[in-house]
Amino acid sequence: MKKSKSKMITLIISSIALILVAVTVGGYFYVDSQLQAVNAKSNESIIVDIPKGSKVSEIGDILEENQVIHSSMIFTYYVKYKNEVNLKAGRYKLSPSMSVEQVISELKKGQVVAPSKLVIPEGYTLDQIADRMVIYQPTLKKEDVLKVMDDQAFVKELIKAYPDTLSNAVLAPNVKHPLEGYLYPATYEFDSKQDAKAMITQMVKATDTNIAQFKPELTKQKMSVHTFLTMSSLIEKEATANVDRKKISSVFYNRIKAQMPLQTDPTVLYALGKHKSRTLYKDLEVDSPYNTYKNKGLPPGPISNSGQTSMEAALAPEKTDYLYFLANTKTGQVYFSKTLEEHNKLKQEHITNND
Template sequence: MKKSKSRMITIIISSIAVILVAITVGGYFYVNSQLQAVDTADKKAVIVDIPAGSKVSEIGDILQNNNVINSSMIFTYYVKYKNETNLKAGKYKLNPSMTVEQIVSELKKGEVVAPSKLVIPEGYTLDQIADRMVNYQPTLKKEDILKVMDDKAFINELITKYPDTVTNDVLAANIKHPLEGYLYPATYEFSGKTDIKTMISDMVKTTDANIAQYKPELTKQKMSVHKFLTMSSIVEKEATANVDRNKIASVFYNRLKANMPLQTDPTVLYALGKHKSRTMYKDLKVDSPYNTYKNKGLPPGPISNSGKTSMEATLHPEKTEFLYFLANTKTGQVYFSKTLEEHNKLKEEHITSNN
């Protein structure tokens, strides 16, 4: 009886041992499988955004949601077991063929494929802004961004949403791009994969917020937002770091008052759709309502966005009698003159002599 009982205990203990070994071995193989690639054959890049301040478990969730790891829980255990505490935030180009070890290695290097913030400089056109958006969120396509920017239904949504800023003026027949000049130069930060409309709408919202402070003065001067942004974009594109923008604005207002064409090169380049360091005489012949050498008055709409300094110069131009100005491209110095004779003399001294 005692032998039988003893034998039974031995069998039970042996069975438990076998089960524990099986569980241990099974657990090892399970964990190991979860640390391997999701799909060794899938090398298609996935842009994964790891926000600053993310916990390890949150990073694991993001990676699993993007289908580049098998298990957030196993990822978290692995990182803590390996004591990998220096994972860096940013946007990474990963793919399902990578193992957890390889992904952790990438997050430690911190070699991000896109900036964490979208910076839109002053004087940028929609075309340049689209390039910045693609750089910020590489999964976007430039042609899709430009298509949304010109989508009439979307424009009408913005007109309804921001009626004080975006008006039917942007849909005039001669307008090249309705939202040109309406995307404010600033630093933006979007979470995850933000859609194109949301990003653009946020930039228009920022323009709306910044223009609000100028509304009383615009009303006083009987100037529409569209004309305001059009003139300020020209001032923005013509100004250099060393120039008094209020004087630049005064030249354009004086020419409008004298019924003279504005004759500003940036409008010609905008009509051409090109970025050139120098405008040639043949360029001035381009047939476009934006060509201010061939057409008097303001162009149909803005030629770029504009910053606060140019906006304020547009509202408060200096009182001068200047009708001309030119910039020395080497020094950045700008020279103003009242007559064409003075202008040509300055051109000979500061431009022709430098060539």
């Protein structure tokens, strides 16, 4: 009887030992599998934002949400077990083909692939904005971003969403890019999952919000938003840090009133689709509705975005008799004149003699 009981106890202890070994071995292989790549054959790149001050568990949650790792919990335990305390915040390009060890290595290096904020300066064209967008969101391709910007179906959605700002005027046949001038210059922060459409929509929304303050004056002057943004873009592109934009605005309005072409070089460069430090005489012959040397009045649409100061100048030009201005590109100084004779004299003194 005692022998039988002893055998039973031995059997139970052996069984428990085997179960513990099995659980231990199984646990080891499970944890090990969770530390391996989600998809070793993946060629996908995923942009992941790690905010400043993130706890290890929060980093794990972000990585799991983006399907870069299998388990946030295993990641958190592993990081603490390895005593990895130097994980850095930033925007990283990671991949499901990376193991947890490789992911940790990237986060320790702190070599971020893009800025954490998207800064769109004043006077930027859609082409320049697209450049900034692909630097900020490296998974985007510039040609795809530009295609979205010009997509008529998408633009019509925006017109419907923001009717106080966008109108069918942007879809006129002679308008080069419908959203030119409508992406507000500001600093943006986007989630890494947001695509080009979402980013562009947010920038149009910012324009809609920021020009609301000008609506009463626009109504008073019977000026459309499209005309307003077109004029303010010309002022923005011609202005330097040292110039009174309201004086530049007065020159443009005075020339329109006098039935004179605006003859502003930035419109020629926009028609050419080039960034040049100097406009040549042959450039002035470009056949385009945007060429204000050949066509009187405003171009068909904005040639860039514009900031607050240029917008204010477009609605409230200074009262002057100026019909001409020129800028010294070396000093930034702008000279205004009332007659062509005076203008040419200033040109000889401040431009030609300095070349």
